[in-house]
Amino acid sequence: MAATTTRKEALERINKTFHDALERMIPEDENQRLPGDSFRDFELQAQAFKAALIPTLLEERARLTDSAEVKEAGCCPHCGSQQTRWATAPVQKEIRGPDGVMVLTRQQGRCRSCGRSFSPSGS
Ligand SMILES: [Zn+2]
The missing domain is CATH 2.20.25 (N-terminal domain of TfIIb)
Incomplete structure (x- = not known):
């Protein structure tokens, strides 16, 4: 039995997904307009952030288990x-x-x- 990825690869993919999702919600570039106008907009953005991040986190965690591949x-x-x-x-x-x-x-x-x-x- 073995994992199908390494911790380094998993963390890189999770960090990239996190950064990309955060960048969509709060662009680092001060010249870009912050998306959304209302708190409801922000809630929807937070849901999109969660939907982008959680599946990637779970996929990578599953790949790290010893029984990921037999x-x-x-x-x-x-x-x-x-x-x-x-x-x-x-x-x-x-x-x-x-x-x-x-x-x-x-x-x-x-x-x-x-x-x-x-x-x-x-x-
Ligand atoms: Zn049988």
């Missing part, structure tokens, strides 16, 4: 058989969470005994 499909969680194989190459799966859409890499194993599929890296 080498072998392993034991079938349905019947316990060791007769398993990879069903497909890892796929990018889009997940909609309360804070936005995230894309996670998902490995899928298949059991030769019971024929069912499973995700060896778990939840």
Whole structure:
């Protein structure tokens, strides 16, 4: 089992997402007009900021887990058989969470005994 990114790469992507989202809300250039006129506008900007940042944070955190990528499909969680194989190459799966859409890499194993599929890296 292994992470699919490094902490340095994850932090760089999170920092870039954070900086880009903040720049849209509060441009550093004093010559640019601050977007929005009302507190409601600011609330909507804060929601957009959150929607940009949280999925990236969750994607990178998931990639840092030791079980982000496994080498072998392993034991079938349905019947316990060791007769398993990879069903497909890892796929990018889009997940909609309360804070936005995230894309996670998902490995899928298949059991030769019971024929069912499973995700060896778990939840
Ligand atoms: Zn099975």
